[in-house]
Amino acid sequence: MADKTLKKEDLGKLVDSVRAKGGRFVAPTLLARQVVFRSVKSAEEVATDYILARNSFKEFLFPQTEVIAEFSMSKDSVGLKGVEVNAPETVVFGARPCEAASLKGLRALFTWDFVDEFYTKREDRTVVITVGCTSGDEACFCTTVDLSPESTEGSDVYLRETEDNGYAVTGLTEKGKKFLDTHAAVFTSGAAKEKPLFMPEKLPAIDLKRISERLKDTAHYDDPVWAKLTMKCIGCGACTFVCPTCRCFDITDEGTAFEGERRKNWDSCQYDSFTLHASGHNPREHQPQRWRNRFMCKFNFYPEKFSSKGCVGCGRCIRVCPVRLDITEVMEEFSK
Amino acid sequence: MENILRQKAKELLASGEVKVVIGYGWNRAKTRTTPVFITDAADTGQLVWNPLCVNNLSVYLTRKFKDIQALGKPAIVAKGCDIRNIAVLISEAQIKREDVYVIGMACQGVVYKQELWQGELKPNIMPTKCHNCDVRNPHLSDFVVGGKVDFTPPEEPAGMVFDKIRDLDSKSPSERWAFWVKEFSRCIKCYACRQVCSLCYCERCITEKNMPQWIETSAHPRGNLSWNLIRAMHLTGRCTFCGECERACPVNIPLNLVNQKMIMVVKDAFDFKSGYDEKVHPPMIVFSPDDKENFIK
Numbered sequence: 001m002a003d004k005t006l007k008k009e010d011l012g013k014l015v016d017s018v019r020a021k022g023g024r025f026v027a028p029t030l031l032a033r034q035v036v037f038r039s040v041k042s043a044e045e046v047a048t049d050y051i052l053a054r055n056s057f058k059e060f061l062f063p064q065t066e067v068i069a070e071f072s073m074s075k076d077s078v079g080l081k082g083v084e085v086n087a088p089e090t091v092v093f094g095a096r097p098c099e100a101a102s103l104k105g106l107r108a109l110f111t112w113d114f115v116d117e118f119y120t121k122r123e124d125r126t127v128v129i130t131v132g133c134t135s136g137d138e139a140c141f142c143t144t145v146d147l148s149p150e151s152t153e154g155s156d157v158y159l160r161e162t163e164d165n166g167y168a169v170t171g172l173t174e175k176g177k178k179f180l181d182t183h184a185a186v187f188t189s190g191a192a193k194e195k196p197l198f199m200p201e202k203l204p205a206i207d208l209k210r211i212s213e214r215l216k217d218t219a220h221y222d223d224p225v226w227a228k229l230t231m232k233c234i235g236c237g238a239c240t241f242v243c244p245t246c247r248c249f250d251i252t253d254e255g256t257a258f259e260g261e262r263r264k265n266w267d268s269c270q271y272d273s274f275t276l277h278a279s280g281h282n283p284r285e286h287q288p289q290r291w292r293n294r295f296m297c298k299f300n301f302y303p304e305k306f307s308s309k310g311c312v313g314c315g316r317c318i319r320v321c322p323v324r325l326d327i328t329e330v331m332e333e334f335s336k
Numbered sequence: 337m338e339n340i341l342r343q344k345a346k347e348l349l350a351s352g353e354v355k356v357v358i359g360y361g362w363n364r365a366k367t368r369t370t371p372v373f374i375t376d377a378a379d380t381g382q383l384v385w386n387p388l389c390v391n392n393l394s395v396y397l398t399r400k401f402k403d404i405q406a407l408g409k410p411a412i413v414a415k416g417c418d419i420r421n422i423a424v425l426i427s428e429a430q431i432k433r434e435d436v437y438v439i440g441m442a443c444q445g446v447v448y449k450q451e452l453w454q455g456e457l458k459p460n461i462m463p464t465k466c467h468n469c470d471v472r473n474p475h476l477s478d479f480v481v482g483g484k485v486d487f488t489p490p491e492e493p494a495g496m497v498f499d500k501i502r503d504l505d506s507k508s509p510s511e512r513w514a515f516w517v518k519e520f521s522r523c524i525k526c527y528a529c530r531q532v533c534s535l536c537y538c539e540r541c542i543t544e545k546n547m548p549q550w551i552e553t554s555a556h557p558r559g560n561l562s563w564n565l566i567r568a569m570h571l572t573g574r575c576t577f578c579g580e581c582e583r584a585c586p587v588n589i590p591l592n593l594v595n596q597k598m599i600m601v602v603k604d605a606f607d608f609k610s611g612y613d614e615k616v617h618p619p620m621i622v623f624s625p626d627d628k629e630n631f632i633k
Contacts, residue, residue: 031522032522032589034587054587064524065554138365138367231373232371232372232373234400234531235400236527237528237531238584241526241586252546254554265525265553265554266524273544286403320528322391323370323371323532324363324369325370326364326370328364
């Protein structure tokens with residue numbers, strides 16, 4: 001239970017306190033007519049009126065593009081140099097409980113057969129402060145995937161907005177408690193009346209267990225329902241880029257023939273080149289097959305392989321989809 | 337209008353004249369429209385028509401969508417602005433006129449983004465293209481749904497996009513450069529702009545050509561500039577200002593500014609606006625000895 005409070009007017013002190021210790025303070029800010037996570041320098045930049053940021057904070061743990069090695073070639077030598085992970089101490093403030101729940105799956109993936117320090121070192125040095133949702137929209141469906149605005153999975157510190165315009169603060173993990181101790185001067189003791197949370201309605205026709213059963217049976221591969229539901233998908237990949245659990249990447253070399261950088265860039269299973277083989281064969285040649293893979297990843301591969309959620313119900317994919325392809329409609333179909 | 341549309345779609349499917357009707361339907365909550373592909377005359381009741389029908393469905397006529405092409409001859413529900421893209425696709429030999437049945441929709445305008453809709457179409461939620469629309473009574477259609485729309489576009493194009501272009505034009509080249517570097521810095525290289533565009537129909541985009549790698553795929557300032565500027569150049573003289581790229585952009589890059597500016601350049605240099613006549617080729621693919629060359633500075 002909350003035993004500390006953070007006054008909204010003291011948020012600036014928290015930003016200063018984190019930055020004074022060399023840390024990076026990431027929070028939702030208004031940019032180009034929407035709220036996005038960015039590194040901020042002052043509390044004035046922090047947006048308060050938002051459902052959730054358009055982008056996932058995953059980009060601060062798993063950047064969209066990063067150099068992982070440098071290479072050079074000359075007449076008689078080849079140089080290959082690894083790059084040290086740039087992992088600043090980071091505080092993510094104002095995440096929502098849904099997206100925080102994605103961290104378990106990300107960690108599982110990046111430590112599965114190889115420990116990818118570019119991710120793990122960053123996550124180790126990140127404190128996630130979530131704020132329980134007091135508003136939502138029709139795209140929110142966290143309760144349908146067994147999460148809620150009260151979920152604490154993935155959060156180090158959990159905040160609830162209070163009636164007196166502050167936050168009730170609960171330290172959850174060791175990392176979170178240590179953070180509260182480090183910046184103890186910013187917080188005050190005591191409790192305040194909490195604002196009611198926004199609880200999205202659990203979609204009654206969706207049954208996660210049934211979806212999982214159907215996806216385990218490979219007979220669904222040829223189900224004509226994929227084409228029916230996903231033929232409109234234009235393969236833009238915007239859903240995967242804003243998704244907090246999607247974490248596919250590609251390795252590419254950029255530069256000249258003589259020197260350059262090896263980069264790790266986000267990739268998307270929705271692109272036709274994602275599975276294109278060097279032979280020219282593409283096992284997922286059609287968009288509905290690519291969409292099926294995305295759905296399988298979220299509701300079969302992640303839960304089966306990593307015992308974690310592939311979908312946290314944040315609804316970002318629904319909001320950004322230019323053709324309004326709603327994943328919950330596919331979930332409903334596969335609950336039958 | 338909806339009933340006439342449904343009736344027409346039913347006739348077309350029942351007679352076998354078309355195999356699929358590409359149109360708009362409701363999402364589950366009936367709060368947003370979404371593209372639908374009707375192949376059975378019994379399902380035409382799913383078709384809807386309202387100011388939320390913002391998508392330019394002509395993208396589904398392109399070879400990017402082999403599954404849809406495999407269904408057979410399509411009928412497409414199209415606003416005048418969407419028909420302009422169909423005209424470009426015909427002029428660029430992507431589809432034959434006789435291979436598509438165009439159901440033109442007389443249009444009073446649509447919303448810029450569906451989430452702005454609160455039950456009433458007001459000018460402030462309409463895109464700039466609607467304020468200057470000269471095709472509200474659709475051209476190039478096989479059948480038109482709706483009566484004649486009484487709307488005359490202003491003599492001088494008006495709206496936010498044009499205001500911003502004037503503002504940018506008044507700046508120095510280095511200020512303009514700085515503006516675009518900043519705007520493109522947000523690009524996340526999702527390629528939604530390309531995928532939603534019916535005139536970006538290449539099966540293999542230049543960004544996917546990696547032997548050699550023509551464009552850096554990394555979402556860093558250099559890669560972002562390369563991508564966005566090359567895309568703008570590829571659309572020059574072809575873009576109809578349908579606005580889908582900007583609508584689809586998840587990070588709100590003002591792509592309408594780039595594309596409308598290029599439209600103005602082409603209008604000035606070649607006296608050409610794309611999408612009105614399917615028999616005329618875009619200026620960038622034809623040579624005319626009468627072309628002015630004073631735009632090359």
